Amino acid sequence: MARTKEQNERMTMATRKKIMEAGLVLFAQKGFALTSIKDIAEAAGISTGLIYRHFSSKEDPFNSLIANTIEELNKFIQILDSYDSPKQAIVEMTASLIGDIHFSNELSRYFLIVIRSMLEEEVLSQIDEFRKSILSLYDKTKDLIKEGQKRGEFKQGNPYKYTLLFFSIIQGMANMKLFMGDKYVAPELDDVLGFLLI
Amino acid sequence: MARTKEQNERMTMATRKKIMEAGLVLFAQKGFALTSIKDIAEAAGISTGLIYRHFSSKEDPFNSLIANTIEELNKFIQILDSYDSPKQAIVEMTASLIGDIHFSNELSRYFLIVIRSMLEEEVLSQIDEFRKSILSLYDKTKDLIKEGQKRGEFKQGNPYKYTLLFFSIIQGMANMKLFMGDKYVAPELDDVLGFLLI
Amino acid sequence: MARTKEQNERMTMATRKKIMEAGLVLFAQKGFALTSIKDIAEAAGISTGLIYRHFSSKEDPFNSLIANTIEELNKFIQILDSYDSPKQAIVEMTASLIGDIHFSNELSRYFLIVIRSMLEEEVLSQIDEFRKSILSLYDKTKDLIKEGQKRGEFKQGNPYKYTLLFFSIIQGMANMKLFMGDKYVAPELDDVLGFLLI
Amino acid sequence: MARTKEQNERMTMATRKKIMEAGLVLFAQKGFALTSIKDIAEAAGISTGLIYRHFSSKEDPFNSLIANTIEELNKFIQILDSYDSPKQAIVEMTASLIGDIHFSNELSRYFLIVIRSMLEEEVLSQIDEFRKSILSLYDKTKDLIKEGQKRGEFKQGNPYKYTLLFFSIIQGMANMKLFMGDKYVAPELDDVLGFLLI
DNA sequence: TATGAATGAGCTTTCATTCAT
DNA sequence: CATGAATGAAAGCTCATTCAT
Numbered sequence: 010m011a012r013t014k015e016q017n018e019r020m021t022m023a024t025r026k027k028i029m030e031a032g033l034v035l036f037a038q039k040g041f042a043l044t045s046i047k048d049i050a051e052a053a054g055i056s057t058g059l060i061y062r063h064f065s066s067k068e069d070p071f072n073s074l075i076a077n078t079i080e081e082l083n084k085f086i087q088i089l090d091s092y093d094s095p096k097q098a099i100v101e102m103t104a105s106l107i108g109d110i111h112f113s114n115e116l117s118r119y120f121l122i123v124i125r126s127m128l129e130e131e132v133l134s135q136i137d138e139f140r141k142s143i144l145s146l147y148d149k150t151k152d153l154i155k156e157g158q159k160r161g162e163f164k165q166g167n168p169y170k171y172t173l174l175f176f177s178i179i180q181g182m183a184n185m186k187l188f189m190g191d192k193y194v195a196p197e198l199d200d201v202l203g204f205l206l207i
Numbered sequence: 208m209a210r211t212k213e214q215n216e217r218m219t220m221a222t223r224k225k226i227m228e229a230g231l232v233l234f235a236q237k238g239f240a241l242t243s244i245k246d247i248a249e250a251a252g253i254s255t256g257l258i259y260r261h262f263s264s265k266e267d268p269f270n271s272l273i274a275n276t277i278e279e280l281n282k283f284i285q286i287l288d289s290y291d292s293p294k295q296a297i298v299e300m301t302a303s304l305i306g307d308i309h310f311s312n313e314l315s316r317y318f319l320i321v322i323r324s325m326l327e328e329e330v331l332s333q334i335d336e337f338r339k340s341i342l343s344l345y346d347k348t349k350d351l352i353k354e355g356q357k358r359g360e361f362k363q364g365n366p367y368k369y370t371l372l373f374f375s376i377i378q379g380m381a382n383m384k385l386f387m388g389d390k391y392v393a394p395e396l397d398d399v400l401g402f403l404l405i
Numbered sequence: 406m407a408r409t410k411e412q413n414e415r416m417t418m419a420t421r422k423k424i425m426e427a428g429l430v431l432f433a434q435k436g437f438a439l440t441s442i443k444d445i446a447e448a449a450g451i452s453t454g455l456i457y458r459h460f461s462s463k464e465d466p467f468n469s470l471i472a473n474t475i476e477e478l479n480k481f482i483q484i485l486d487s488y489d490s491p492k493q494a495i496v497e498m499t500a501s502l503i504g505d506i507h508f509s510n511e512l513s514r515y516f517l518i519v520i521r522s523m524l525e526e527e528v529l530s531q532i533d534e535f536r537k538s539i540l541s542l543y544d545k546t547k548d549l550i551k552e553g554q555k556r557g558e559f560k561q562g563n564p565y566k567y568t569l570l571f572f573s574i575i576q577g578m579a580n581m582k583l584f585m586g587d588k589y590v591a592p593e594l595d596d597v598l599g600f601l602l603i
Numbered sequence: 604m605a606r607t608k609e610q611n612e613r614m615t616m617a618t619r620k621k622i623m624e625a626g627l628v629l630f631a632q633k634g635f636a637l638t639s640i641k642d643i644a645e646a647a648g649i650s651t652g653l654i655y656r657h658f659s660s661k662e663d664p665f666n667s668l669i670a671n672t673i674e675e676l677n678k679f680i681q682i683l684d685s686y687d688s689p690k691q692a693i694v695e696m697t698a699s700l701i702g703d704i705h706f707s708n709e710l711s712r713y714f715l716i717v718i719r720s721m722l723e724e725e726v727l728s729q730i731d732e733f734r735k736s737i738l739s740l741y742d743k744t745k746d747l748i749k750e751g752q753k754r755g756e757f758k759q760g761n762p763y764k765y766t767l768l769f770f771s772i773i774q775g776m777a778n779m780k781l782f783m784g785d786k787y788v789a790p791e792l793d794d795v796l797g798f799l800l801i
Numbered sequence: 802t803a804t805g806a807a808t809g810a811g812c813t814t815t816c817a818t819t820c821a822t
Numbered sequence: 823c824a825t826g827a828a829t830g831a832a833a834g835c836t837c838a839t840t841c842a843t
Contacts (some may be wrong), residue, residue, distance in 0.1 A: 200364075
């Protein structure tokens with residue numbers, strides 16, 4: 010007798026998940042171009058052909074990962090949107106980022122995938138959307154810093170400059186975490202925000 | 208008439224240089240995998256075959272770029288080695304890094320190429336040497352911070368943690384510069400070193 | 406309760422028939438290579454796996470269709486075998502062919518499948534048998550024409566040449582029917598046999 | 604020293620020709636889908652990669668062949684266009700077709716390629732243009748037959764029916780030639796046009 | 802030294818076939 | 823008997839590398 014629909018769905022979801030997990034690690038590690046479908050299949054413990062039953066092309070799981078990253082970013086945008094004070098918002102977001110980077114590699118990998126692909130010219134379709142998403146996060150942060158400066162919560166100075174520095178630090182931390190692995194030591198909140206907080 | 212040895216050597220060096228310059232831009236822009244030998248040849252204004260008179264494989268010029276980066280790093284190590292005070296050394300190195308990142312893309316490109324390849328495990332032979340070089344720079348910096356803390360020039364706290372944060376920031380800035388291009392605004396020295404200086 | 410043997414057999418035959426019918430249409434339409442097992446399964450309203458309960462490979466139903474075509478041809482050979490006069494035999498066979506081509510696409514499809522595969526050298530095992538079958542039909546026709554010429558029913562001339570022309574016309578008509586579809590207009594018996602009949 | 608431009612051009616043309624010739628034979632023999640690039644490369648005595656230096660895809664040489672076929676057809680259309688009498692035009696075209704089919708396999712192969720692909724649904728881009736070209740030739744022929752009937756040169760009867768029969772015969776002859784090879788015997792002009800001429 | 806035509810290994814993708822259910 | 827998830831060989835295509843000139 011044939012499998013039940015439920016059985017099939019469960020199998021499908023399990024396989025999809027295996028592919029995505031392998032893709033996350035490999036795309037972060039080697040970048041899109043150097044990661045072959047064979048690599049992913051081997052890491053996921055399945056055959057190459059099976060990937061194409063679940064994704065239509067090599068780009069497809071990659072784009073799904075980008076979409077996930079956008080979702081992750083949106084969580085941070087939400088933190089920024091629902092603040093009591095700018096300082097509190099920034100602090101909360103930063104603490105969350107430090108923690109995420111420290112306790113798992115997932116967010117770092119998302120970040121790395123994005124950085125890797127953002128500079129590659131070949132247009133992987135979703136990248137543009139992602140770029141916009143990033144820039145909107147930058148913009149929101151800049152406004153927040155400006156507001157915090159008005160309220161006297163932050164140091165004076167070009168808020169855009171502070172924004173870029175802030176995300177440089179976060180980005181750099183994510184890279185460092187993946188590079189150092191176990192040997193990574195996370196900075197304190199005050200270390201990271203020293204340049205901004207009074 | 209045949210060319211003189213000197214003429215030939217000069218031509219050889221000129222061609223090598225053209226290839227390396229094209230490689231630096233392209234590898235930073237598109238990554239190793241997406242940059243083809245044909246791309247490099249076209250950007251350098253020569254034929255594909257000629258590249259193989261000057262380099263033995265596609266990896267070869269890439270590794271040369273890594274070697275250059277190591278040299279660049281060594282300059283910073285020298286700064287650290289010949290200091291009057293740890294604070295002065297760190298300040299000087301940081302100022303130099305900020306400036307280099309701000310005023311040209313060359314250093315940022317070196318950094319980006321390195322970061323990209325550092326996580327790729329197999330592939331590139333020279334990477335291990337580079338990794339060691341980096342770690343030695345980290346080590347030197349850590350010792351310097353420790354020394355500076357003794358002298359009361361730096362905040363107290365795990366010097367290794369500070370080291371990682373420092374290089375996270377530098378790395379992040381280099382990425383940000385390439386990502387933002389003209390729209391990049393460099394941070395001040397005090398912004399970057401705020402977490403460390405008293 | 407288990408099904409009876411008869412029920413099972415009837416189901417088996419029904420499924421086989423569905424597959425063959427779908428195969429005839431698809432192989433004639435898209436050719437062997439472009440017709441996928443999935444195409445056939447979908448057209449037959451069954452799963453891909455089930456096809457392999459009834460046929461051992463993709464070639465198998467194709468070969469069955471060739472076998473059917475041989476049977477169809479044999480009907481015509483029988484017409485030739487049981488004639489009163491050569492003229493009557495040829496006329497009857499031609500009328501039958503014109504009619505079959507005109508009123509359904511089945512025979513044309515058989516012909517098309519055959520023509521397509523006849524020139525492919527390796528690939529299909531049954532083709533050789535089919536080739537022989539065709540040549541024997543040609544031979545019978547040639548003898549018949551010779552006999553008819555003796556009796557003064559046909560024009561004089563190389564009977565083999567006439568045979569090839571005759572089957573060229575039939576073959577061409579079948580192609581034309583499939584190519585033109587609704588817009589096809591069948592020729593008259595006299596048009597087709599004008600070159601032969603006195 | 605590098606090769607001269609002329610040398611390169613000569614090499615390029617020679618290779619292109621080898622590919623087209625191999626393609627003509629193979630596409631006619633096995634159809635588009637069953638002919639692999641490797642097949643063509645082997646038949647042409649070159650490597651697979653080289654084909655892509657001269658053609659952008661597998662479709663590309665195929666489309667070139669179709670374009671050639673269209674050109675061949677246009678020659679026949681020209682015959683029809685520059686006639687003294689319809690009869691003379693049809694006779695001349697037919698004689699030319701019989702001769703071409705008899706003395707080389709080239710035209711037959713062109714015809715066969717087209718027939719094979721015309722019924723395949725997958726749209727090989729040029730096929731539509733070709734279809735139009737064919738139908739325009741049919742149309743011209745039909746008008747010519749009508750005119751000839753007016754002048755009393757042809758038998759009365761639906762001229763469209765005669766047109767289809769005429770091209771059915773030609774098409775069938777081309778098939779037959781390829782099928783029979785050396786054993787093919789060409790019909791006389793009067794055999795082929797018997798249905799039409801008075 | 803310099804060129805670019807030619808090679809072939811390796812990639813993404815498809816699909817006939819198998820097999821657990 | 824029936825399903826469709828899974829496999830893996832083979833296809834089209836790209837590109838690092840070689841080599842005749």
